[in-house]
Amino acid sequence: MNTPTLLSEVLTVLIAEDSAADRMLLSSIVRRQGHQVLTAANGAEAVAVFRQQAPHLVLMDAMMPVMDGFEAARQIKALAGETLVPIIFLTSLTESEGLARCLDAGGDDFLAKPYNPVILAAKIKAMDRLRRLQATVLEQRDLIARHHDYLLNEQRVAKAVFDKVAHSGCLSAPNIRYLQSPYALFNGDLLLAAFTPAGDMHVLLGDFTGHGLPAAVGAMPLAEVFYGMTAKGYGLSETLREMNAKLKRILPVDMFCCATLISLSFQRRSVEVWNGGMPDGYLHDIATGERKPLTARHLPLGVLSPQAFDDRTEVFPMALGDRVFLLSDGVIDTSDANEQLFGVERLQQVFAANQDPQHLFEDIEQALRDFRGEARDDVSMVEISLLEARQLTPPALVYSDSGQSCPLDWSASFEYRAATLKRSNPLPYLLQLLLEVHGLRAQSGALYSVLAELYSNALEHGVLGLDSSLKRDALGFARYYQQRNERLEQLQDGYVRVQLQVTPLGQGGRLVIQVEDSGAGFDVQRVMARPIDEGRLSGRGVGLVRQLSRSAQWSDDGRSARVEFSWEALA
Amino acid sequence: MSVVTEVSADGHKLTISIKGRFDFAKHQEFRESYELLDKKPHSIVVDLKDSNYLDSSALGMLLLLRDHAGGDDSDVRLINSSSDVRKILAISNFDKLFDIA
Secondary structure, three states, X not given: OOOHHHHHOOOEEEEEOOOHHHHHHHHHHHHHOOOEEEEEOOHHHHHHHHHHHOOOEEEEEOXXXXXXXXXXXXXXXXXXXXXXXXXXXXXXXXXXXXXXXXXXXXXXXXXXXXXXXXXXXXXXXXXXXXXXXXXXXXXXXXXXXXXXXXXXXXXXXXXXXXXXXXEEEOXXXXXXXXXXXXXXXXXXXXXXXXXXXXXXXXXXXXXXXXXXXXXXXXXXHHHHHHHHHHHHOOOHHHHHHHHHHHHXXXXXXXXXXXXXXXXEEOOOOEEEEEEEOOOOEEEEOOOOOOEEEEOOOEOOEOOOOOOOOOOOOEEEXXXXXXXXEEEOHHHHOOEOOOOOEOHHHHHHHHHHHOOOHHHHHHHHHHHHXXXXXXXXXXXXEEEEEOOOHHHOOOOOOOOOOOOOOOOOOEEEEEEEXXXXXXXXXXXXXXHXXXXXXXXXXXXXXXXXXXXXXXXHHHHHHHHOOOOHHHHHOHHHHHHHHHHHHHHHHHOOOOEEEEEEEEEEEXXXXXXXXXXXXXXXXXXXXXXXXXXXXXXXXXXXXXXXXHHHOOEEEEEOOOOEEEEEEEEOOOO | OOEEEEEOOOOOEEEEEEEOOEOHHHHHHHHHHHHOOOOOOOEEEXXXXXXXXXXXXXXXXXXXXXXXXXXXXXXXXEEOOOHHHHHHHHHOOHHHOOEEO
16 A cells, blocks of 8 residues: 655656657756656667666657657557556647547657646656556455455355255255255255154254355354254254254354254154244145145244243144145245335245146246246245155164174163153153164164153153043144143153163063153053054054054053063174 | 434433335444444334335344343334334244334
8 A cells, every 4th residue: 555655756767759858858857856767769769678677657759760659658558567657748749639649559648848847747746646546456456356266265165064064964855845046055044954863854944144154154053953963862942942052152143043943753744843033834734735834933043042042842733745845035025126025925826826736846936036037046945745754764873883892781760850851851862872782773763763652652641641632633733732831831740760671682682661650541451452553643652652662561550661672683 | 324313312212213125234324323322221212114124134233232232121112113024023023022013
């Protein structure tokens, strides 16, 4: 950057003039003004001197032998490139055509003979100002270009990281379809999907405030919590609490993440939903064609303190083929030329007009294009269908230990009392403990499902005394989960006991799980008499347990469940 | 001026009026509207009468304002919100943090 002190800087001035007398006269005027002087007697010499000594400014006679001033000016300008080397033509030409030729050749000004020292000094000064201005502009342009390159490179790296983090997991599962506009990849929209150990599917569609780097910064811890906790078998509530706490801790006050998190259970045929700040999602009942809105009931993640955070979810029943549709605000906030928003009503018109569910995304995109004239760059949509559990293959878990030190003969028992039952989910811990036993790893999905069923039966029907027949229809289903939340909130006493017993058996081994609760029990005979899979909403848990474990028995009027798993020698 | 500030005579009440789109472009002005005051007001009113759109960065700015005004102990009201603005505030559940009228 130039400073005022440099304004009196000594310039090197090249004087190209074929008349020796004029050259001497000019040289002495310019020297007296404090500048250094170089001289040339014709255009060719002027170009040669310029090449060697790069003067700041040139006084150029128009008419010279060998090479005239016009040609020399052109060559000097070409050599100078982007740097401004002012050329002042010295001329006795007076007709406007001649003067114009000077400027055409690249001259910046002209000075008429005979020379007036005052005018010459003023012109040199003025040209020097221009020269400096140009230098400053170039310098700043280069600086901006460097910063820009730097920024682009940072963004490229951040985008690569963001893409890896933000669009990963089991998004390629056959029951997931998703669409993100090609330019949306770095707009802060986040789509994560993963299987739980029980084979349920967790999906998160999130939208960070802000684009680019800030979004990438927030996406990483969020994705880490999502994948880590889902893989360990934590439920939505625990995962949400952790994600919120983490984002609250690391993000600045004005940044947050709107998100919908769902857990789709293929075995229970239900979906659990938490929506904080995202537009309504929809649960599409294929049989009736009805679309139930999944409305935001919460503030976005990262706004509330862990104490104030609300992790309450809603649970809805689903039938095979039903779909959950989630979308980002890019869809409904798309505005037309008059700043009218596309809005929910227009989206619902697209739903109504949609013929083939497979083309829903395309229909919505088309409607957005028709509305706006062009597609917005931050549209994300995802649709998850409920398939038969066996149509999906959760990836096998990867273990890093060799199995040489695996424990084979032990038992442990746990008693979870009211305060614990209210807030925490012991299943991930129990599962982790059991998966230390190598022989059980191949059955980890079944093991987790059975544990989860036994635990939730003990908690919901036992401790909380909820009536599973409530879940017979969709309305009762919702009421059931509402009651579950209310009773859990008010729970004062009661317990669930879990006893695990691992014993060696030949080359393999056996696990016995016993789960007891403090509830009133149930009529074991009657429940066991039911056929195993009736495709009903209620009572699915007991059937599932009987299907998945080697043997399952209930005693103490249904207050105690006993389940066995066994395994053969490991290959 | 697209962000107009008015302080009551006793200095207790600050009214911030937003004109036009409430988005990131107003960031600087909006922050200055409450950060440059000599005296911290007891209550703050954000008047959205002349604003028909707000985006997520505006929501972030409102959170900053709330934080500045004392977080959970703050008294920040959003008034004269249009139906579109109210929809956006409702989706975000900001009525749980702000008094919205």
